[in-house]
Amino acid sequence: MTSRPQLTEVARRAGVSVATASRVLSGRGPASGASRDAVRGAAAELGYVAHPVARRLARGTGTRILFAVRDRRPDILRDPFVTRAATAMAAATDADGLGVTVRHLPLDASAELDRMATDRSIAAVVLAGHDRALLAGLPSSLRGRFCTIGAGGPDVDSAAGVSALLRHLHVTGRRRIALVTGPPWLAASRAPLEAYTGLMSEYGLPVRSVAGDFTTARGRAATRTVLRRWPDTDAIATVSDATALGVLQCLAAAGIRVPDDIAVTGFDDVPFAADAHPALTTATHPVEEIAAAAAHAALGKAPAAARLFPSHPVLRTTA
Amino acid sequence: MTSRPQLTEVARRAGVSVATASRVLSGRGPASGASRDAVRGAAAELGYVAHPVARRLARGTGTRILFAVRDRRPDILRDPFVTRAATAMAAATDADGLGVTVRHLPLDASAELDRMATDRSIAAVVLAGHDRALLAGLPSSLRGRFCTIGAGGPDVDSAAGVSALLRHLHVTGRRRIALVTGPPWLAASRAPLEAYTGLMSEYGLPVRSVAGDFTTARGRAATRTVLRRWPDTDAIATVSDATALGVLQCLAAAGIRVPDDIAVTGFDDVPFAADAHPALTTATHPVEEIAAAAAHAALGKAPAAARLFPSHPVLRTTA
DNA sequence: CTGTTAGCGCCTTCAC
DNA sequence: GTGAAGGCGCTAACAG
Numbered sequence: 001m002t003s004r005p006q007l008t009e010v011a012r013r014a015g016v017s018v019a020t021a022s023r024v025l026s027g028r029g030p031a032s033g034a035s036r037d038a039v040r041g042a043a044a045e046l047g048y049v050a051h052p053v054a055r056r057l058a059r060g061t062g063t064r065i066l067f068a069v070r071d072r073r074p075d076i077l078r079d080p081f082v083t084r085a086a087t088a089m090a091a092a093t094d095a096d097g098l099g100v101t102v103r104h105l106p107l108d109a110s111a112e113l114d115r116m117a118t119d120r121s122i123a124a125v126v127l128a129g130h131d132r133a134l135l136a137g138l139p140s141s142l143r144g145r146f147c148t149i150g151a152g153g154p155d156v157d158s159a160a161g162v163s164a165l166l167r168h169l170h171v172t173g174r175r176r177i178a179l180v181t182g183p184p185w186l187a188a189s190r191a192p193l194e195a196y197t198g199l200m201s202e203y204g205l206p207v208r209s210v211a212g213d214f215t216t217a218r219g220r221a222a223t224r225t226v227l228r229r230w231p232d233t234d235a236i237a238t239v240s241d242a243t244a245l246g247v248l249q250c251l252a253a254a255g256i257r258v259p260d261d262i263a264v265t266g267f268d269d270v271p272f273a274a275d276a277h278p279a280l281t282t283a284t285h286p287v288e289e290i291a292a293a294a295a296h297a298a299l300g301k302a303p304a305a306a307r308l309f310p311s312h313p314v315l316r317t318t319a
Numbered sequence: 320m321t322s323r324p325q326l327t328e329v330a331r332r333a334g335v336s337v338a339t340a341s342r343v344l345s346g347r348g349p350a351s352g353a354s355r356d357a358v359r360g361a362a363a364e365l366g367y368v369a370h371p372v373a374r375r376l377a378r379g380t381g382t383r384i385l386f387a388v389r390d391r392r393p394d395i396l397r398d399p400f401v402t403r404a405a406t407a408m409a410a411a412t413d414a415d416g417l418g419v420t421v422r423h424l425p426l427d428a429s430a431e432l433d434r435m436a437t438d439r440s441i442a443a444v445v446l447a448g449h450d451r452a453l454l455a456g457l458p459s460s461l462r463g464r465f466c467t468i469g470a471g472g473p474d475v476d477s478a479a480g481v482s483a484l485l486r487h488l489h490v491t492g493r494r495r496i497a498l499v500t501g502p503p504w505l506a507a508s509r510a511p512l513e514a515y516t517g518l519m520s521e522y523g524l525p526v527r528s529v530a531g532d533f534t535t536a537r538g539r540a541a542t543r544t545v546l547r548r549w550p551d552t553d554a555i556a557t558v559s560d561a562t563a564l565g566v567l568q569c570l571a572a573a574g575i576r577v578p579d580d581i582a583v584t585g586f587d588d589v590p591f592a593a594d595a596h597p598a599l600t601t602a603t604h605p606v607e608e609i610a611a612a613a614a615h616a617a618l619g620k621a622p623a624a625a626r627l628f629p630s631h632p633v634l635r636t637t638a
Numbered sequence: 639c640t641g642t643t644a645g646c647g648c649c650t651t652c653a654c
Numbered sequence: 655g656t657g658a659a660g661g662c663g664c665t666a667a668c669a670g
Contacts, residue, residue: 004437007648017657022649029650030655052440053382054647057372057662063382063440064418067409077410078607080590083402090386090405090421091396097440099383099418102409118323120663121371121382121416216594245594252596271399272591275535275564277571288397326664336641341665348666349639373663376646439647640670646663654656 005046013042025050052097062123065089065098065295066116070105070129072185077104080270082128085149085291089126092292096299098123105129107185114139124298126153126291131187147298150188154293154307158188158239158267159195161283161311165237165265166199168281168313174235174263178208180222180247182239192239192267208233212243219246227254234262235319241266241273241282248276248318263319267311279316285309324365333361344369371416381442384408384417384614385435389424389448391504396423399589401447404468404610408445411611415618417442424448426504433458443617445472445610450506466617469507473612473626477507477558477586478514480602480630484556484584485518487600487632493554493582497527499541499566501558511558511586527552531562538565546573553581554638560585560592560601567595567637582638586630598635604628 011021016035023029024039025048031039042048056063067086069076076082082102090100105112105127116122117139124145127134135151147153169177179196182189193209200207208230210222219238223246226233236251238244244266251258258264258278266273266282273280286309293309296302330340335354342348343358344367350358361367375382386405388395395401401421409419424431424446435441436458443464446453454470466472488496498515501508512528519526527549529541538557542565545552557563563585570577577583577597585592585601592599605628612628615621 004439018648019650019657019659020655023656026649032655035655051376051647053372053376054662055649056382057370057376057664058647058649060649060662063372063375064416077406078403078590080399080402083399083406084397086406086409087396087402087421090409090419094420094422097383097438099420100409101413101418102406103413119416120323242591242594245591248596249594270591271397272561272564272589272595275561275568276591276594277567277596337664338641338643338666339639342640345665351639354640370663373646374665376648377663377665379646379665642667642669644665644667646665649660649662651660653658 005048007048007050010039010042010046010048013046014038026055056097056123062119062121063098064101064121065093065124065126065298066122067100067102068105068112068116068125068127069102070107070109070127070134072107074104077102081268081287084287085128088288088291089295092295093299109134110137113137117141124295126294126298129186131185144300145298147294149290149294152306153297154290154309155188156285156290156311157308158311159191160308161267161285161313162192162237162239163195163199164311164313165267165281165283165319166196168315169235169237169263169265169319170203172263172319175205176208176230176233177205177235177237178210178226178230178233180210180212180219180236180238180243183213184211189239196237212238212240214240214242216242216246216249219243220250223247223250235264236262237265239267241268241270241280244280244282244318245276248278248280258318265319269314274316278318281316281319282314283311284314285311324367326367326369329358329361329365329367332365333357345374375416375442381438381440382417383420383440384412384443384445384617385441386419386421387424387431387435387444387446388421389426389428389446389453391426393423396421400587400606403606404447407607407610408614411614412618428453429456432456436460443614445613445617448505450504463619464617466613468609468613471625472616473609473628474507475604475609475630476627477630478510479627480586480604480632481511481556481558482514482518483630483632484586484600484602484638485515487634488554488556488582488584488638489522491582491638494524495527495549495552496524496554496556497529497545497549497552499529499531499538499555499557499562502532503530508558515556531557531559533559533561535561535565535568538562539569542566542569554583555581556584558586560587560589560599563599563601563637564595567597567599577637584638588633593635597637600635600638601633602630603633604630
């Protein structure tokens, strides 16, 4: 094959102008059925594929989607959830000729936000770890090419997921259930907590919640707190597998049997939750689908509905 | 602020032509010290930032780097190592205005290879899971914008890493050490195996190797094989943490104590290796650095030397 | 060393 | 519905 065919050749072959060919191939603007067929046919025969970079320059859109993750620590970019979501977005936008880039945002990220608003290489932004203040200060130029995970964007139905695990604990006889929550500064931490308090009150059970932060270390510390304040606790639910592993470690060190004495549940079903010992009961989430949905919504290819994706309990050994 | 300044304005302000301004700002082509200063000054005052997309279109280079991972299974794109490397590449090439995309390659990937060679949106390719046949059939147009992980590109010094762990096992009194290897179809599986056999022969110890494939399930199966064929084994080394977790599971199920009866070592130090119970002794690797090095080499920003990055033993509980 | 002049490949007003 | 022409913003030959 010679060098790649260009739009000019497709147009010539189809017997129309480049303008018409462009309209047909890009699907924007009017075109008669006849010329549409002619152009499509010519493009197919020639194996024409539009040059993604030229197209994006002309259109003024960027070439990459930015996955911005707001967190206290920069090493959030090594977090399994983040890397998995970033990779999924890359796979989901591959066909559009787009790439993905990732960036850590500090809790106060106003400066970074409008730096990204003026970066012409950025087609769209997906933001995780948002809060209200940050969304309020959103540069207007990001309007229409922006999507959050949660807070109006696609997300895990964490309330339903946590509820399902709590119900399982209740059904299996647990009556003094503690919860290690997510970090208080994270808006997404609220839903699971509310689900928990609501369900406990419905069951007539005591509320025993301790603040966590998604880390294993905090899981250990939180467990010590739980055991000290409420020694008769018979189940510890968490909202992250890392936390749950910390809980397991602390319980093991204290000689407490799992699940006999205390049941434990995680959240997210990270790659090694199944391989932990004992195997972690948790909830699994379609991270790839959520990431893809967020990317598509940010690109305006899909309605940015606040769709909640199901969280499925995975019952293994710990509960 | 008005709309973004363009090269024309910078040139006018500096009192030179756009060509000169372009040369200075892009660092390609000659320029006198005087005009260099003038252009730089003008650019700084105006807050000029070149449009990445326009630049890449004019230059004919793409806008994204492709991370292609060759493996039997498509879900290799969920592998912790892959997602971590992909994310690291994204972070490393962010400043260049590039994005990252990921793609799974089947074992026989010749077709995909030249599909990516003709994709004008791709600036460079980083390939993992290569073998000789595939590299031999490399499209020539990829020359100069291609880098492998291993096989001529940056990689973990897995021979040294495995050796260090084996030496540790030997020093701590283990004398019947088995190895669960990587998948035979993967070129990178050879170095650790050779390090193992070499060291065993040096120590005058028996060679006991079983084929693995980086999965937990295979780790369990391999352990059964080891226990059946060589019941007096006192250490099982692996070349992947997932495999090691499988080994731990099988040993626990068999009532064998770790590390008292059998010591176990992993490889890679995945996020939860430290949180496993018992905590996994393994080797840690600078995945982010390796990924960044590969990306830069593929882009021609760094010499594509076959640099080996150190593998550091992390002694925890299992050995 | 510098300026002029075409591109890079496609999109998109604007008249017809 | 269609075509002509002028961008999108920068780079790279080519003279000078």
